[in-house]
Amino acid sequence: MIRVQYVYDLVGLILVLSSLYTFRDRANPRRITTGLFYALYGLAFILADVLPSFVLGLVVIAIVVLAGFGGVRTGSYGEAEAADREASRARLGNRLFIPAVLIPVLTVAGVEGLSRIHVGALPLLDPANVTLVALGIAAAIALIVAWAITRSTPVVSVREARRLIEAIGWAAVLPQMLAVLGT
Template identity: 40%
Template structure:
């Protein structure tokens, strides 16, 4: 059975490859520190389940220190000559989008078709993580298609993966760290504290105020956490369930769905969501690293206002 471990090993090997290439590149500044960062990150994926929790914790602290002290560096990419680039673009044309389009198509196909292969005792794809496993499988197929389409070797694909990872830098850590932080906040009782503050200082007996409080809190906490999935359990436990559901009788399904959309509005307006807002600015080499956030903020504010009214009219 192809399980989630397949994805962990795949990601770990890419990170380990990046570490090796960094270490071997004598022209790259701070190559030992950068190689240590990518190597530690790779080991977390490859053998993290077999290491003591304390060791993994120390490795995470080391990653944070290396990133915080600016130890990461990027190699100077070797670009194709303009003539070669134009020739390649002319030959491939619009087919260049094929590998990217294969990812969603194969993911859906794997979920709907390959996910059904097997019986009660055996499955081709892990049913507990079917979507993620399907996505990983789709990425492998898309990578093979990209190599075939561009007539490049998998080695060149690995070099390009290293270049993209270095462009993203420490931001690749944020999704995991922020999701973990959300779990810690929830277990620490932050949701209960939010409930006490809300019921003490806001007039949540009024339905519209209660709805606006929940929606805005989802957006603001997402801006702090950088992840709507991390904010959702905290704000829903503190405001959604006790106020909207228990007090005003909101439909839980509608509240949860629109509440997540409110969180996504916050995602558009925060640098903490680095994988959405900071990484694109870095990859596009924009002079203003917050240019993406500035462009998205007006839309995010309008969407948040619309979500407040949708929640008010549809959830009750």
């Protein structure tokens, strides 16, 4: 059975890998605390089903303290020059939208199709979280398609994930943190 925890593990892995880039970013004056923030956030995803609620609550409090005392800052990302970005945009054209369109299409297909499939006595997808598991599978497939279209690598994806999550900032984690504290 494909469990929802596998989706959380993948998200957590991306956050932990992103935090490693943050720790190495000498242009970020708060690279240690920012890296720690995203590492703890990623570990909360990965270890949520094995950590006692009390320990997970302490991790959440540490995350809140790091953000609340100004420990989270955006870093330096080594973005491509405007001319390089424009050349890439011209080369790829509307094909850039294919991965974005694939996610909802494959999610619906997964919910409607894969939710009925059983392997032996077990359902293929976690029956309690069919939509979230289908979304995770769709996102993974869309990522692979994006790599093929752009001729990019997983390393570039992790760097871009870091740029996006840091651009959103600590507010991106607020809903999950409130849910954990509620638990």
